[in-house]
Amino acid sequence: MNKYSGKNMWPGLLRLTKPIITLSVAFSALTGFVLFSGSFSEGWPFMYLGVLLIAAGSSAINHIQEAKTDHLMERTRNRPLPSGQVNILQAVIWASILSLSGAILLWYQTNPQATLLAVFTLFWYNAVYTPLKKVTPWAIIPGAVVGAIPPVIGWTAAGGAINHPDIIFISFFFFIGQIPHFWLILLRYGKDYEKAGFPSISKTFSPDQISRLTFTWTAATAMTAILLSIFGVIVSNAVSITVIILSVALIAAFYKWPGIKKPAQFERAFIIMNLYFLFMMILIIADAIIR
Template identity: 70%
Template sequence: MNKTLYTVLAYLKLTKPIITLSVSFSALTGFVLFSKAFSDGWLVVYLGVLLIAAGSSVINQIQEADSDKLMERTRNRPIPTGIVGKKQAWLWAALLSVSGALILGYQFNLLTSVLAVFTLLWYNGIYTPLKRITPWAILPGALVGAIPPAIGWVAAGGSLIHPHILFLSFFFFIGQIPHFWLILLRYGEDYQKAGFPSITSTFNTEQISRLTFVWTTATAIAAVFLSVFGIIKSLTIAFIILGLSLVLVISFYKWPGIKRPALVNRAFMIMNLYFLLIMLLIIADSIL
């Protein structure tokens, strides 16, 4: 592979593109939910959140570079392998983060930019260091997934204390928890090897899988309540969400005790697909 292309791909990998694209899409969901259309600025809010989320991801990889060397899952990342130096990574993170914050602040309002910067500071300044202290860092860390929809909502002109965005953010908050349990089921030993406190030392695999099922069910129930809170207005879409939520719960019904990595990976994909479909349905309901 061409060396220049290899380096470009390394810098791209630092941004965790799949995660950042998902985060940006949740912000777009909040934007369309308020504006009821792909009104002026929808692409800008997507780009702004994408840039600052990418910058946050780069900072995270700088912070955890030493730990990443010790874990099978992360040892081939650009910084542990030496493809990208920490100084270059910091410059890349600054360029991305500052650009995102300026774009959001200039195009929309100060609160939009402040929320985005707060998310970065919370993720990199609170959640990431807290992972070294307690295995329950996911609880405050889940806030990171709840804020992006609010960023989009506020960018479109919505109030931060409106019940619709508060409940939508709550839904995304709840959904972060089973994601974390799934990662623990798959990579718990890896985390312990790198020195992270892990609940795998407190709970066995069966107990963690039961917790995953409980939080997955809570996520499905929260999705159904989107129509109760008036976020979803179409009866047809409400029934589709009900059906998807039932499928999600049923697919996890026999989960307690599952240990095979292939099944954990499958469950992770199902959860990600579920969230993508819910966001698409919220957008469809808003514009139709």
Template identity: 45%
Template sequence: MRLRPRKRKGVMRLLLTFIRYRLTAMVAASALAGYLLHPWNPGASGAVVLTSGVFLLAAGGSALNQVQERTTDALMARTRHRPLPAGLLSPRAGLAVSLALFASALALLLTTGPVPTVLGVFAIVWYNGVYTPLKKITPWALLPGALCGALPPMLGWTAAGGALFDYRIVLLAGIFFLWQIPHFWLLARRCRCDYRRAGLPTVARLFTPRQARRITFAWILALAVGTCWFLAIGPLRQDAAKFLCATSGGWAIVCAAAGRRRKTAVSWELLLGRPEPFIAIFVTALLLDGLLSVGAPLLLAMLRAASIG
């Protein structure tokens, strides 16, 4: 039986919500950035396979996470409208979707090489098998959990043929790691009533507001320093990308200083409380550098071939 157009749109919207497509797309973009930053100018076909594989892998991890946390999600205003707690999708169907996504992702990642495949499998095992259960036990679960967000750029870099522990990709992964800590701490601060209702431990219960401000300031300052360091010794090749990277680093420095001076977390929340500001500018810089460095020569080669033909 065929689904009506309106019904198909409803199913598609449900699936996109279920996989948290915006977050999943950001993960895939960070993997693509690591791939394009490699100086060997990898091919476009490899980029498509890698990005698709990482997107499906992250989608599967997000879907499985919602199956695991469906009871907790139902208690929080921020998450109670997700497909499982809202009753729009059954746990069994959600598990089936996640397994199908994992299988598709693995089939694609296997073509990129053994190291990216192992990194991808490790990221999912760590995210769903370690970080997700730890969230209910300790407020420090975010520290090991942030490792999952640092792995996609390394996955892309190794898929392009780079060494796993090359200082350039390690530095880039470190920036993604540093960003996640204050970002999710501030998220927990904003949604502290939700976390309390769901029984999830948060760092806010361990520190006074003044101590929390100092810790957040230290993390954001480390993020700013790491960004500037990456700009100085990293693999960026294009001036436009360097300008955007410098903008993100300068923004972090200014906001950290402003938050410290005003003794408030407002400016920090503007910077890191949502995924868009800092990380969007930084990832855009990475992608722009890769596309200008790889895409422009490829386009010129195609135009020359067409003119010769």
């Protein structure tokens, strides 16, 4: 059977969308939507699906951009393009369909502002951050913008003003949290990235320095979450207390970061960070509904 036949192709096309990441991006947009509307009001499914499609399209474009370097890395050589499960033409068509469908859906079912923000996010991820990764390990700083915008997309799709303090604070929280998230990946697979020609922070900082930097950014993420209550973005006492407990637990979990050396420990830390953000999004949504 041809390796590009339908039986092999469709699972590969699904993998091109990075489902877990795209679902997370769409959920963060939903967080912004509910934060403004105070409920799962009419229109949220269209917003959610539109963001999901654009995020999926952006992920597929990223696979196309990094197909050659993916082939060089142990972690990524079995992805759909380097493994031959999908060819470039199929990936380009798939990415185009997803991206255009998402943009059209947002344009007609939400508003131009939300649509332009979503398209800008795709542009920033694929045209700015992805090429910049090959130039500097500090690409994660501008790259964090990609994670900060989806809540704003949801907020504006629900009718919120882009310059409202609440969504600015939420966006800043997501921005700060992206940095230790990215560094965990780089720390875990740094040698793999170097082998593929990507610059690595391990050439600039010692392992202990990187450990301290990662902990500092993680602590900053937790403190920013606590500030959401102090500045009135989160108003429920029960939710505020839960946020404080979760944030202190996150700091405690990463306090012994210099002792993390084994792959399993990195993966555990990565899971903890992802769960923290999932719970934070759920708490922000819950607070918006019960306030």
